[in-house]
Amino acid sequence: MPRGVHRLRVVVALSPLVLTSACGGDPGAPGPVDEEACPADAEPTRTVSCVLDFTPGDGAGFGMDAYPDIVYGPPHGGASSSGSLDVLSLGKGGEIALGFGGNTIVNGPGPDFIVFENPFIIGGDPEKVFKELGEVSVSADGETWTTFSCQADAYPYEGCAGWRPVLGTPDSGDGIYNPEVAGGDVFDLEALGIDEVRFVRIKDISNFGAADTAGFDLDAVAIVHPSR
Ligand SMILES: [Ca+2]
Ligand SMILES: [Ca+2]
Numbered sequence: 001m002p003r004g005v006h007r008l009r010v011v012v013a014l015s016p017l018v019l020t021s022a023c024g025g026d027p028g029a030p031g032p033v034d035e036e037a038c039p040a041d042a043e044p045t046r047t048v049s050c051v052l053d054f055t056p057g058d059g060a061g062f063g064m065d066a067y068p069d070i071v072y073g074p075p076h077g078g079a080s081s082s083g084s085l086d087v088l089s090l091g092k093g094g095e096i097a098l099g100f101g102g103n104t105i106v107n108g109p110g111p112d113f114i115v116f117e118n119p120f121i122i123g124g125d126p127e128k129v130f131k132e133l134g135e136v137s138v139s140a141d142g143e144t145w146t147t148f149s150c151q152a153d154a155y156p157y158e159g160c161a162g163w164r165p166v167l168g169t170p171d172s173g174d175g176i177y178n179p180e181v182a183g184g185d186v187f188d189l190e191a192l193g194i195d196e197v198r199f200v201r202i203k204d205i206s207n208f209g210a211a212d213t214a215g216f217d218l219d220a221v222a223i224v225h226p227s228r
Pocket of ligand 2: 209
């Protein structure tokens with residue numbers, strides 16, 4: 001999303017953190033995550049609580065000062081006409097694989113999980129949305145992935161993440177798990193013929209934007225139908 005005036009304000013506010021981070025290494029590099037980051041016996045959560053892998057694309061960097069926590073917990077939406085800044089920019093073609101502690105997503109009635117990016121509607125027309133689309137895959141073991149078909153060519157962008165405004169906030173309580181009120185992009189395992197998965201992977205397919213906010217901007221992911 002374009003940052004405009006708000007973006008400038010945030011850059012100023014975060015600059016001390018960025019400088020501190022730069023002293024310890026490249027602030028654009030992936031954080032210290034590994035394959036043991038999401039053990040099956042970890043406490044189950046309904047929002048992201050571990051990162052299996054993050055491969056930033058060109059122009060990533062925004063949100064890295066708070067990574068990985070910035071993609072954990074509830075979304076920070078609340079309005080259809082503006083996007084959250086509590087996000088991690090994946091960069092062009094970047095991708096991230098996420099887990100929910102020891103929890104799994106099961107195929108219940110309707111949508112099973114929700115991906116929250118930071119799209120926003122322009123001029124009140126829902127079909128005119130500023131978006132940076134992502135392709136979503138799921139996995140039971142973190143190795144074999146199945147990808148949702150994403151209709152990226154024209155509105156409605158069914159099967160893609162990153163085009164429905166986010167309404168849920170940290171004050172929404174269990175509302176962030178309710179597709180009727182949470183906003184965001186919903187995914188139904190039924191479409192893939194899969195009963196249960198542990199991991200969600202999001203890959204930027206927008207290839208859009210300039211550093212350091214290029215590509216899909218991930219706010220949060222919430223499980224509608226958890227196993228625990
Ligand atoms: Ca379902
Ligand atoms: Ca972006």
